[in-house]
Amino acid sequence: MSSSQDQSSLIDELRKAVAARDDFIAVVAHELRNPMTPIAGQLELLVARARSEGASAAMLAGLERLELAVAHYIRRASVLLDVSRVNADNLCLEPSTFDMAELIAQTSRNYRLLAERAGSSLQCHAQPPVIGTWDRLSSEQMLDNLVSNAIRYGAGKPITIGLQEAPHGIVLWVQDQGIGIAPEAQARIFERFGQAGGGRTNGGFGVGLWLVRRLVEAQGGQIQVLSKPAHGSTFTVRLPRDITQHNPASPST
Template sequence: MSEGQAAVKLLLVDDVPENLVALEALVRGAGREVFCARSGEEALSLMLDHEFGLAILDVQMPGMSGFEVAETMRSTERTRRIPIILVSAAGRELNYAFRGYETGAVDFLHKPLDPHTVRSKVTVFVELCRQRVALQEAHAQLERAVRMRDDFMSMVSHELRTPLNTLYLQAQLRRKALEAGRFDAAALRKIVERDERQIRSMIRLIDDMLDVSRLRTGRLAVVPAPCDLAALVARVVDAFGEQASASGAPLTLQAPPQLPVQCDEFRIEQVLSNLLTNAFRYGGGKPVQVRLAQDGDRAVLAVTDHGMGIAQEHHARIFEQFERAEGAKQAPGLGLGLFIARQIVRAHGGRIELRSAPGEGSTFTIVLPLMAATEPAEP
């Protein structure tokens, strides 16, 4: 059994304790968990609490016979798919086997049991159970992948349509102004600035999609070189000044005058831009702080907002593809920024951490080695 694979549960039912002990000794093995019941009623009770991969039932028991247990199992949704092997000491002339198959049993064994036959048959059904579970898991993963694809296409369509519609309307307004002979340089400048923001937004979405494709094929380029991380961070924070003013959220930076590192400037700038975009998007107009410091042989960069916050159970999930925090489903974006950021930081030999709770804001912390790492990004 491979690591992490659940044990297959086997149910043995016989009213004679000695028979149960002997049968359990035959079927016990690695990756198997054996349960024993001394009556049909006890067996059915166990089936309410466990998912069994095989049930071996003695036919002749006081109270409910093995036939009656099998018929009850086949009439109940929870247990109808459990393979049943019936066992009997009665003579073959009673034709119990035929009746057993009528009740839904998949096999019938006569006592005294042949150990090799029992082991072989149980091994077959255990393997079939594992294959069935694997197929169910693969089917569930396929359904999730299809849902993710559909959600992704829907998000892409929405995220691109919104800025395109805005650009189209602005173009129509400019056309009418030109046709009417009206030309206001100040108004035109504002329109152009708005157009540039919309275009940058679309470019960012397209770049995110391309980066995910590169990550999946192992082609995300990370080229470390000597860099002043303090100057890089100051440059990015300054570029977000207009967005901070527009959102009414004060943006502050605490950093040393210099912090020499080896990193891919473009990629680290991309990570910080993603974190600041999220901070303003989900920060509720409250202050955003950026802090940079050196800690031994590592650089520590933190972005803190005071917005909605993220519950502990969602901390790992939001770093996956197309995932966002609960309550942020209506916010713009494809849910790719944090996924890409984590891969870039890993490619530098670093890590990204999150400290957050609902209503208390969020702090994303990037820890980078001062010297360049040689580890490739993990897909």
């Protein structure tokens, strides 16, 4: 067997190994995440009941901390699942028509408690309706990552989520007033495992913004960041109004 054949065989074996790894990660992430969803639902009911029945402040605070911990666990498992899907070229979009302003408002409500725990306020500037055709799950994941990122690095200052209509689509942004990102790191943060450094590492996977970029681009959009150290960051996403016209094949690139 020639050296070129040996090399081709080795490459083929490596590809199979990577595919097997991604399949394994997908199964594990799925099995870790799914049982937590009903638990999260029960916790939400318990918190609501505790509030309505006048539970003690200590009990309510404990339930809220548990609710946040479960939500954080689910988000981390979801990131693993999403990354494995993207790596395996298995990111199949499911376009549907919905109100992006409503989705942004829901995201703001979902993260309000987490933001308050970090000392930040969440301000939402998105007047409904802003109707279009996008992949709802990918849009939710994109917003979740951007908002949680802003809370993590927002230094306890106000965070703004905004949305406006554009001639050929929509523009949405998430702005914080936190520690910011050095100019030389701003391109790197969209790479896989490309944390910015300079105090921004936090024990995460380092794939959140890479995943956001992939989800945005899969819908025919673009993402950019404007940031200055100690003056915060603004992540801006531009999406077409109808991804089926710009992305009919639902690519997973």
